[in-house]
Amino acid sequence: MRRLLRPVLGVATTALAVLACTTPATPASAADAPYDVLVFSKTAGFRHDAIAVGTQAVRDLGAANNFTVTATEDAAAFSTANLARYEAVLFLNTTGDVLDPTQQAAFESYIGSGGGFVGVHAAADTEYDWPFYGNLVGAWFASHPAIQQATVKVEDRAHAATAALPQSWPRTDEWYNYRTNARSTARVLATLDESSYSGGSMGGDHPHAWCKTYSGGRSFYTGGGHTQSSYAEPAFRSHLLGGIRYAAGRAKADCRPETGYTPLYNGSTAGWSQAGPGGFTNADATLTSHDGMGLYWYSAKQFTSYSLKLDWKLAGDDNSGVFIGFPPSTDPNSAVNNGYEVQIDATDAADRTTGAVYTFKSADLAARDAALNPPGEWNTYELLVEGERLQVLLNGVKINDFTNTDPARSLAGHIGIQNHGTGDDAAFRNIRIRELGGPTGNTTVQAEAYSAASGVSAYPKAGANGGQTLGYVDPGDWAGYHGLDLTGVTSVRARVVSGGPGGTIQFRTGSATGTVLGQVAVPNTGSWTTYADVSAPLTGVPAGAQNLYLTFAGTGTGLFDVDDVTLVRSPAPTNGTGPVRGLGGKCLDVRNGASADGTQVQIYTCNGSAAQTWTVTPNSTVKALGKCLDVSGAGTADGTKIQLWTCNGTGAQNWSAQSDGTLRNSGSGKCLDVSGNTSTDSTPVHLWTCGTGANQKWTLP
Structure with missing residues (x-):
């Protein structure tokens, strides 16, 4: 009987999406500093008839948004000197092998020096024998059904490429299936609803657009853009523009892979309560503040150790904040007096502006400023609470690290968002949490x-x-x-x-x-x-x-x-500190005891040095010399380098000990392996498909 409600809801959602898609796209930001984009559309396989109109669309976007466009099909443009002219390189429906080894090396160097990549549609049908490119684009093309309408589900509504889109976005295009799922190495921005069309083959999780950082650069990919008509759609042009701005470094975003989060708010306000005057309007899965000073708090549950993520936007020089660690109360001052506020304020004193733990600790202002999008654009906070330590990340960059030492306060408790007062306009989206486990680890x-x-x-x-x-x-x-x-x-x-x-x-x-x-x-x-x-x-x-x-x-x-x-x-094991022993009784070792990011990790005769003293946190990090065991570039390919790197909380640094003695990286699903199955001193370790060999067996402290 209740099932009769669903078609009515579906019609309403579709109607809302159509209205949103017909809204004319506006320039993303008048404040972008000028930049240059190279559009590359060489084909060595199928040639899309949309290349010309796609190139013109990018030119139009550039003219309206302060960037210049150079379009070419000449692979000679891929030289170190020429690529240095551009903030982003856009592969527009390229196919096949389009660059020779020298040109590939120049492009790898460009990305490594902080360049940006945009891949459109058949960019995923390109350079199948070039592993660097495959990792950069995120996934390779596998197949596609006939052109038809489908529903794109927008998963991340903070990224510049998707912030202006509706949650449900029906459009007509050619819908790619991919050989692998990009979710383990990229932040998925949008997926395809395979129930809305015929021919999808990726099951319940079908990424369609995503972003990532890779090898020092930035990458954005969209599966849309096969048809000529795509480039006349205001919503698709807005989507493409946002991807270009991200790749060029003009729009900031948290593009780390994200899994395991539970929504606290994504349109439904179940579990939330208002304390004090004012409140929030709830429309389009967005909470917008009005009046105050009050607090909208998640009253359904308290949290201890967790990663809280939420997207926020200020209209101008406004004021708001995120409160954590307070007891249940209908008085908003309880959160002020018993918890902590991570501030959101465009302009104020250092200890009470965006990123500050309000009146307790200023953010790293240089790091904050480099990671911050201005008023009018969305930002993403991650508040990482581990015991009484709070780390604040803005658009994926750590900007504050605070430890509570006040016995009258705690970081454990409820969470909430502030409506500061009349004229202070703040909006929030996609509030989600990943609990790090309580005493039972459930x-x-x-x-x-x-x-x-x-x-x-x-x-x-x-x-x-x-x-x-x-x-x-x-x-x-x-x-x-x-x-x-x-x-x-x-x-x-x-x-x-x-x-x-x-x-x-x-x-x-x-x-x-x-x-x-x-x-x-x-x-x-x-x-x-x-x-x-x-x-x-x-x-x-x-x-x-x-x-x-x-x-x-x-x-x-x-x-x-x-x-x-x-x-x-079962009850979680405690942390251990000491040697990690592997093949031939040798110890996991940081080469030459160096602590620089990128230092190779190897095996070596055990000697009790700091380079062989590891702190293992179950189902989390493996640390030595103050840094983390890391998969280079968050790679997933067999043979990817294992190195020492500044701890950043990504899946590339998350390791889980298995009952068979292996040490598995959660970001890739692969294992820590001794190269060549040899126990000679200085043999490097690398990432490899998990097996049963002795070169993947480790004894932890």
Whole structure:
């Protein structure tokens, strides 16, 4: 019966998206300093008839947005001297092998010195035998169906390429399937809804546009742009312009890979409460402040160790902030007196402007200024709380590092956003959190916060944690949750409710037809408002970041609702400090005891030196000499260098010890390996597909 609501909601969403797409695009920023873009459209395979109109569209964007455009199909333009003229190089529907080895080397040097890359559509159908390019673009083309309309789901609405787009963006183009999923190495900005068209083959997670940093430079890719008509669409032109501005360094963004976050706000205000006067309007999945001074706080739950991310924008010289670590209260002054505020203010004293822990510690203003987008544009905060340490990252760059030493305060508690007062206009989007684990290390996921699904959708329900359940569950439906760290998970607990026939939940990895880890029977709980917990052991659970799928079985329709799912772990091991021993009893060693970023990590006869003293944090970092064990360039290819690098919280520095003795990198899913399976002193270690050899076995402190 409830299922009848879904077509009506779908029509409303589509209508809103169409209205948004017909809004004329405006210049992104009148304040951009002038810059130069090289458009390269050489083809050695299929030639798109949209190249000419695409080139003209970029010229038009440049004329309106303060950049000049040089267009060429001459690969000789790829020389070190010539490339140095440009802030960004745009590959426009290139195909095949278009650069010779000398030109490739010049382009690698250009990216390494901080250059920008924009890939449009068939840029992913280019240079299949050049690994650097494959890593730069993010994924290679595999296949495509016929040109047709599909729905693009905008996942990141802070990036300049997607901030002006609706969450659901229907358009017509040629939709690429890719050989690999870019999510593990890039920040996915938009995905394709494969249920909205025919011929998608990437399952529930189909990235379509993404950004990343790579080898010192910036990369943006969009799968759109096959058709000539694409370049006449205001929304697509806005999308393309934002990608160019990011690649050229004119728009800042957090383009680190992101998985495992649970939405606290992405349109639904369930779990939120207003303290004090004023408040926030909620429209287009955006909270906009009015009046005050008050606080909009997430009252449903307190948090201890976590990564909180949110997108924010000021209209001008306005004032707002993010509060953390305060107890529940209807008085906004409780947050001021008991918690901490990470300030958002375009202009104020150093200890109370953007990035400051208000009145306690100024941000690194030089780093802040280099990472900050101006009023009128979106920014992203990450507030990383580990115990009583708070690190503040702005658009992926660390700008503050603060430790609470006041016994009357704590970083643990509720989180909230401030409405400062009349005339202080601040907006927020996509507030999400990844908990780093409490005393039991368990992780609870709200069932309605799925990454992909078939048949099911969120349903508002009294008594539900977060105010919603996963409803409309029929046999054959499924829901997927991407990027969950399953390390150490031994069982699962689900909070369910059913006034219907009940049924079964199966827990799978990889896909909706993947390996079954376990299953649990869901009974009729007595009514649609009577909740119950059901649990089951899981076996064969893979470690690291995984895609977890719930598949549903039973007889009839309207089987049950799922409120939340808790991944239950055994007690987490404690940190260890000492040698990491590997092949031939040799120790993991920092070459020559150097602490410079990029220093090679190797094996060497154990000697007890600082270069062989590692601090291992379970399912997190491996540190020596104050820096982290790191996969160079966040690479995923076999043979990628393992090095020492300044700790930055990315998947390239996240390692999980496995029961078989291997040490797996969560960003790539591959293992720490001794090159050539030899124990000779100074043999480097590198990244390699996980296996059973002794060269991948490690004994940790």
